[in-house]
Every structure is written in structure tokens, then in C-alpha cells.
Amino acid sequence: MRKIRIAPSILAWDMGNLREAAEIASRGGADQLHLDVIDGHFAPNITCGPGTVKALRKVSDLKFDTHLMIDQPEAYVEKFMEAGSDLLTFHAEVLDGKRFDKVASAVKAKGKEVGLAIKPGTELPKWATERLDRLSALIVMTVNPGFSGQTMDMGLMPKLERIAKLIEARGSGTDVEVDGGVEPENVMSVVKSGGNVLVAGAGVYSKQDPVSAISTLRERAEAARRGA
Numbered sequence: 001m002r003k004i005r006i007a008p009s010i011l012a013w014d015m016g017n018l019r020e021a022a023e024i025a026s027r028g029g030a031d032q033l034h035l036d037v038i039d040g041h042f043a044p045n046i047t048c049g050p051g052t053v054k055a056l057r058k059v060s061d062l063k064f065d066t067h068l069m070i071d072q073p074e075a076y077v078e079k080f081m082e083a084g085s086d087l088l089t090f091h092a093e094v095l096d097g098k099r100f101d102k103v104a105s106a107v108k109a110k111g112k113e114v115g116l117a118i119k120p121g122t123e124l125p126k127w128a129t130e131r132l133d134r135l136s137a138l139i140v141m142t143v144n145p146g147f148s149g150q151t152m153d154m155g156l157m158p159k160l161e162r163i164a165k166l167i168e169a170r171g172s173g174t175d176v177e178v179d180g181g182v183e184p185e186n187v188m189s190v191v192k193s194g195g196n197v198l199v200a201g202a203g204v205y206s207k208q209d210p211v212s213a214i215s216t217l218r219e220r221a222e223a224a225r226r227g228a
């Protein structure tokens, strides 16, 4: 069974002090740091670029899970890899099989991991289903991309379950990453529906004690696994 992993999303922290966001994630025992890259075209916000990733790389040893919510990922993928991203996740909405193959080869050639992401209203396209075995992670978004602090659409649980079962059947070990509105109150449903990587922005950084919020999410996720 795929391991439970907690991925705090720094988008929810003070953007003037991202080093602190990375430190909180490490202290809380997070498995990876979720970095949301938005270009103002694919989604209505503008966030961090390769420069931010490079600066954070100097102060953090965590795995950098880079969620590229941008229209032209090919134009920036090399820059993010050079900056220190470890997992590079592309949106299926902006690619097709041929473009994915090209960009995925470039990422793998550098020894990095490849992921795909889909928005709440997107079904996994056929070309992506055919390439599931090549993905380290599939991000199922449970809010529309753009901002931290939105409420998870629980109506997406059947879709998550369907995708998780498909991945399980392939036996490829691809992580099923759930992104958007993950909170202690819904993390058990998410895990029961097949999610194993839990991205949490507000669910970590808006809490009174963000360090212990990471353990709370992990404990509840593990409890859901045990059938509690």
C-alpha cells in the first residue's frame, strides 16, 4: 500500500517568510514541501518562480513537490529543475500525449520525478491513463486552482476513488496526491477514498500550532488506514 505522506503547501504562509514555512514543515516531520507555481493564465493568481525555489533549496532538505499550474510548462521546466525541484507535476489540461512524453523524458533525464495533475472538472484523459505507470504522482485537485484556504469539494470523493483504484490495479506505486482544502476534519474521508499524499495549506499553516497540525493530519490519515 502506498505510504501516507504529508505535503504542506507554503502558499498558505507569509510569503515574506517562506524560509519559516519550510522550517515548520521540517519540524513537523513533513515528507515533502508543496510549491504552487501559478502564472496568472492557467489560474487566477501569480505565485513563485524558479528564483523562489532556488532560495528555498538553500535552506531546506525536504523533497520539493512542484505543482506547475502554468500554461507553458516546457518553457520553465529546466529552470525549476536547476533551481532544485524534485518532483515536477504538470497539468493534464495543458498537455497532450506527445507533449507529455517530451517533457517527461527531459525530467527523467535529470533524475527527477514526473507527476500529472487534474482540476476538479477534468477527467483523466485517455493519453494520461495510458501513461499512469510513468508517473510518480497524480494530483487530484479538490478545489479550483489559484488560492489556498478554499473548501474541499467532497463531491469529488467518488472520482478520487475511481482514480485510486485504477492506479492500485496498475501496481505502479504512483502516489495519489490530493490537493485543495485538506483539513483534519476531512483527511480520513480522503484517505478512505484512496488518497495517500495529503497536500495541506490552510490545514497546516492557518492553525495555531502548524508544527503539530502536521502530526494531527498524519495521525488521522493513519487511523483511516487502520479502519478507525
Ligand code: DX5
Pocket (backbone or CB within 6 Å): 009, 011, 012, 034, 036, 043, 067, 143, 144, 145, 146, 147, 148, 149, 150, 179, 180, 181, 182, 199, 200, 201, 202, 203
Ligand atoms: C491551489 C493549490 C493548493 C493550495 C492548497 O491552487 O494548488 O496547493 O495552495 O491550499 P489549501 O490546503 O489551503 O487548499
Ligand code: ZN
Pocket (backbone or CB within 6 Å): 009, 034, 035, 036, 067, 179, 199
Ligand atoms: Zn498545489
